Amino acid sequence: MLTTPHFPLSEFMAVLPAAMLVAGAIVLMLSEVFLSAANRTYMAVIGLLTSAVAGLFALNNAFEPARLVLQGFAVLDPFSSFMTVMVCLGTGLACLLASGFLKHRNAERGEFYALMLFAAAGMSLLALSNEFITLFVNLEVLSVATYALTAFLRRGPRPAEAGFKYFILGAFAAALLLYGAALLYGATGTTRLSDLAQALPGAMATKAGLVYAGFGLVLAGFAFKVAAVPFHMWTPDVYEGAPTPVTALMSVGVKAAAFVALVRTFLALVHGLDPQVPFTLFALLALLTMVAGNLLAMPQRNVKRMLAYSSIAHAGYLLLGVTALFVPPTAQPGDAGGVLGATPLLGNAAVNASVYKGILFYLLGYTVTSIGAFGTLAAIERREDETRGNTWDLERLAGLAQRQPGWAAAMAAFMLSLAGVPPTVGFLGKLFVFSAAIDAGLIWLAVVGVLASVAGTYYYLRVVVYMFMRPAPADAPAPFRHWTIEVALVTSAVATVALGIVPGPVSEWLSRAGMVFGG
Amino acid sequence: MTSIYETRVLNAVIFAPLFFAALVMFLPKNEKGQIRGVTLAGMLVNLATCVWAWTRFMPRSVDEFQLEYRLRWIDELGISYHIGVDGLAMTLVLLTGVLGPLVVLASWTFVDERVKEFHLALLVLQTAMLGAICSLDVLLFYVFFEAMLIPMYLLIGVWGSEERQMAATKFFLYTLVGSLLLLVALLAVYFLAAPAGQRSFDYATLYNGLMSLNREVAQCTAAGNCSAASAGAAALFRWGPLMFLAFSFAFAIKVPMFPVHTWLPDAHVQAPVAGSMILAGVMLKMGTFGFWRFAVPLFPVAARQYQVPISLLAVIGIVYGALMCLAQKDIKKLIAYSSVSHLGYCMLGMFAFTGEGATGSAYQMLNHGVSTGALFLLFGFLYERRHARLMADYGGIAKVMPVFTAFFLIVTFSSIAVPGTNGFVGEFLVLLGTFKSSLPVAFGVFAATGVVLGAAYMLWMVQKVFFGTVTHQENLGLKDLGLREVLAAVPLILLIAVMGLRPQPFLDLLNPSTDRYLARAQYASGKAEAASEDERVRVTVIQLPPKLVVAQAAPAELPTPRFLPVGRVVPAAAAALNPQTP
Structure with missing residues (x-):
């Protein structure tokens, strides 16, 4: 006889935000069929409201005590709940951006917003998955929605190419992840992360090879998703080919969710392993991603590609924070320690809480900044240029300070925030992450990180140079203005600066994110 | 005892320009006169607040x-908004306040495009500079330091x-490399200076926390064995020199010291008058001020280890800057290289670690701000008329612009340290301090040649530009200074004379600072360390104000609120909402 487990209603609180996002998506799809009004801006508003309500519920969840829910398949903890809040924030803003963007292209359809909300639901669920199969399914929910979004504008070969590339490589990454999970299941007999953590030390004694192979494959799968070098190759093409609001959502939501899932997975997977192995792997990934992301962004004249590479570089800074979680406890204050080594200043400190907080604050800052930066691009790019291939050339930004002073000021704030210059939120994010890294003893890695970010400043400043110091071309077309885009830009610009000056309550809330289940 | 004026006046000093910037923002773009007027009023109000602070x-x-x-x-990170001034900072605040209105007057007609943005930038810059000078929280300093950029x-x-x-980007990137390394070192200091839970970026916490570690490091270095030192001292022994170098690198770029000075000539030459004046007048001082306030006091042992190399770079800067000046054809570039030379004195005096040297160095900071600021201001007037920077484009200007020439000569004398001007007091004290210090005599001798070379390049420049016959027809029609321009120049000329003839009030202001700087630089220099020495150098500041609302306790013990907490939750109230919470 089948025994159905009993789930009290409170078990479902964790998935409530995702359920609301899905409900909103269904409403949007139905409205496309039954309410085909000529003006579809209301759809963006529905998307915005849905994500706002879901975000508020997630914020409420963030103050619940951390616990396992749904028989240990999911986790309700502040870490994942705050991530969901950020995803909802990003999705809401991306819906606003999309409205103006799609209207300009006569492509505004309900399924676009519905796909965005489905993707957001996938991200939210991915962040709280505590079991490999659940994790894989949620990853696919989020990925399939973004594949479709990438190829949504079916004009010219570029979107199709981007969608196809994303699909092939994404499926490959998911397969790696699944294969790794299967190997780990073979070694331990469980797919639940909390059980894995207990079973791994025993499995290491008998099947070390299997465990290491599984570990490596899972890491590679995640590295694809967070676009860590050398698994980053798909990022620039996909980011460039996707409709700009979708790129904005990808750069914030997909990446944030993947990072949270990565942290959760590897906190469980490192049990029983030689601590040097995960530490060295993460340190290497962080190093390569920070340096290569910034160096590759430097020669780009295409601003959208540049932002794609910059998102790789930012993944590198986040990986620096993740590396701080896995500093081997044996490192001594006097150790020599090269770039990849850890030399704690004062013995090993328990830095985990500050790392979680740093990662979340960084992701929050990156969310508002990146949405704003891609949003400005979305506002500037012209449909007529799409076939010419220079839609996002730096020249398009020339003289923006005279043509659209507000947009130029906002874009300058976003660029400075990405570069980590105070008083913007990007600086505080870097401060939180780097201070956690230094506390953990990653001093040389932090030095490499800041030097790489100087290289980064060069290309961010070039955008400011074009906007403020180059004359506007005489034939510069009048921009297409739509209130939804402007609302999104104002919101993210205000958040970028305000959170940089008064992080107060937000950063206090995020301090609770120290509560990662089992972390 | 402390009145509300005393606790709030520095806020007024820092944020008055920002307030006026907000006003300017609401002015229409084309009302250039109004924009200039409001900005000037803002700068004057700012000057008044600076003077007010001075009287207090x-x-x-x-x-x-x-x-x-x-x-x-x-x-959570122990960062507070903490401002306050000591004597040196007070004089720098005054200098910044004085330069503010002059900068606006100097660009009155020079800048005619995008006037609103220009004045906004000036006002915001003023706030950032004053904020950096007044910050007593190191991270606040860092934020203002970067915001200036x-x-x-x-x-x-x-x-x-x-x-x-090119010049702007070079300026930005140079400064950023240094300041980001500074940030890493700062975070390391933050973790070293206090145990977890008491950490803070406050200057007092950092300095007092490192004090005993520094003494331990000095003792064990003298004994030649640091292996038995405590964890903190061992870390400071190992990382201290690197941290000092990171601090020094950041500030040396800003000063700028040889060999990281190359951004300065480009920036000065390309900048508008206002930019050059502020850059020379105040922003370069952030470098020397940073050494004075942070790099040397926080790492006295490492600073003494690196005394000779840094002094050597300072002397090279003095001589090299002067020689480069001799080779220049471009007047702005010449003034820029003379800055490298003058600030070399400043660094040399600071690293002599003697009373005269430190006082001279502090005085030289002010001098350089006044006289180089005045040089850029005056040359700006000439440039506005002729739009030429080469000496060859001028000649015989004295016949056409006598008032201007008189002003320029006075400033030149100040710059080459003629007795009776402010420059003399500073350079004399620095050289005296260098000769009295433990540095080799050659340092003082070579630095002294800088004075001679300085006279040579300035006087040659003056001769080529102002005297002789008028070689270019265009120069015949140049008008002499108008009232606005005279008004902009006179305050600096007065300061040159006053600071040269009557240095005592300024020295009185600086002396407590120099005493403390010296005591901190000499701290734990190998003599028997008495506890009284600790008391002499310890930094005392006011305490953090208590939290206004009873904030949350540690996250783990939080009761779970049923509703979204809006603002801060009082635990008792939240517990009342959730009676079942244990």
Whole structure:
């Protein structure tokens, strides 16, 4: 006889935000069929409201005590709940951006917003998955929605190419992840992360090879998703080919969710392993991603590609924070320690809480900044240029300070925030992450990180140079203005600066994110 | 005892320009006269607040930092909004305040494009500079230090001359490399200075926390064996020199010291008058001020280890800057290289670690601000008329512009340290301090040649530009200074004379600072360390104000609120909402 487990209603609180996002998506799809009004801006508003309500519920969840829910398949903890809040924030803003963007292209359809909300639901669920199969399914929910979004504008070969590339490589990454999970299941007999953590030390004694192979494959799968070098190759093409609001959502939501899932997975997977192995792997990934992301962004004249590479570089800074979680406890204050080594200043400190907080604050800052930066691009790019291939050339930004002073000021704030210059939120994010890294003893890695970010400043400043110091071309077309885009830009610009000056309550809330289940 | 004026006046000093910037923002773009007028009014109000702060400042008080104000800011990292001034900072605040209105007057007609943005940048820059000088929280200092870059970058890049974009980007990147390394070192200091839970970026916490570690490091270095030192001292022994170098690198770029000075000539040449004046007058002082306030006091042992190399770079800077001046054809570039030379004195005096040297160095900071600021201001007037920077484009100007020539000569004398001008006091004290210090005599001798070379390049320049016959027809029609221009120049000329003939009031203001700087630089220099020495150098500041609302306890013990907490939750109230919570 089948025994159905009993789930009290409170078990479902964790998935409530995702359920609301899905409900909103269904409403949007139905409205496309039954309410085909000529003006579809209301759809963006529905998307915005849905994500706002879901975000508020997630914020409420963030103050619940951390616990396992749904028989240990999911986790309700502040870490994942705050991530969901950020995803909802990003999705809401991306819906606003999309409205103006799609209207300009006569492509505004309900399924676009519905796909965005489905993707957001996938991200939210991915962040709280505590079991490999659940994790894989949620990853696919989020990925399939973004594949479709990438190829949504079916004009010219570029979107199709981007969608196809994303699909092939994404499926490959998911397969790696699944294969790794299967190997780990073979070694331990469980797919639940909390059980894995207990079973791994025993499995290491008998099947070390299997465990290491599984570990490596899972890491590679995640590295694809967070676009860590050398698994980053798909990022620039996909980011460039996707409709700009979708790129904005990808750069914030997909990446944030993947990072949270990565942290959760590897906190469980490192049990029983030689601590040097995960530490060295993460340190290497962080190093390569920070340096290569910034160096590759430097020669780009295409601003959208540049932002794609910059998102790789930012993944590198986040990986620096993740590396701080896995500093081997044996490192001594006097150790020599090269770039990849850890030399704690004062013995090993328990830095985990500050790392979680740093990662979340960084992701929050990156969310508002990146949405704003891609949003400005979305506002500037012209449909007529799409076939010419220079839609996002730096020249398009020339003289923006005279043509659209507000947009130029906002874009300058976003660029400075990405570069980590105070008083913007990007600086505080870097401060939180780097201070956690230094506390953990990653001093040389932090030095490499800041030097790489100087290289980064060069290309961010070039955008400011074009906007403020180059004359506007005489034939510069009048921009297409739509209130939804402007609302999104104002919101993210205000958040970028305000959170940089008064992080107060937000950063206090995020301090609770120290509560990662089992972390 | 402390009145509301004393606790709030520095806030007024820092944020008055920002307030006027908000006013300017609401003015229509084309009302250029109004924009200039409001900005000038703002700068004058700012000057008034600076003078007001000065009258409230008591040089003879036993308190090191006065007019303090402190607010909670980012509690988890121990960052507070903490401002206050000591004697040196007070003089720099005054200098910044004085330069403010002059900069606006100097650009009254020079800048005619994007006037609103220009004046916004000036006002924001003023706030950032004053904030950096007054910060007593190191992270607050860092925020203002970086925030200065953005308006200055725009000033150079938007309103500069031909090569402005290159110069602006170079300026920004140079400074950023240094300051990011500074940030890493700062975080390391933050973790070293206090145990977890008491950490803070406050200057007092950092300094007092490192004090005993520094003494331990000095003792064990003298004994030649640091293996048995405590964990903190071992870390400081190992990382201290690197941290000092990171601090020094950041500030040396800003000073700028040889060999990281190469951004300065480009930035100065390309910047508009206002940019050059502020850059020379105040922003370069952030470098020397940083050494004085942070690099040397926090790492006295490492600073003494690196005394000779840094002094050597300072002397090279003095001589090299002067020789480069001799080779210049471009007047602005000449003034820029003379800055490298003059600030070399400043660094040399600071690293002589003698009373005269330190006083001279502090005085030289002010001098350089006044006289180089005045040189850029006056040359700006000439440039506005002729739009030429080469000496060969001028000649015989004295016949056409006699008032201007008189002003320029006075400033030249100040710059080459003729007795009776401010420059003499500073350079004399620095050289005296260098000869009295433990540095080899050659350092003083070579530095002294800089004075001679300085006279040579300045006088040659003056001769080529002002005397002889008028070689270019265009120069015949030049008008002499108008009333606005005279008004802009006179305050600096007066300061040159007053600071040269009557240095005592300024020295009184600086002396407590120099005493403390010296005591901190000499701290734990190998003599028997008495506890009384600790008391002499310890930094005392006001405490953080208590939290206004009962904030949350540690996250783990939080009761779970049923509703979204809006603002801060009082635990008792939240517990009342959830009676079932244990």
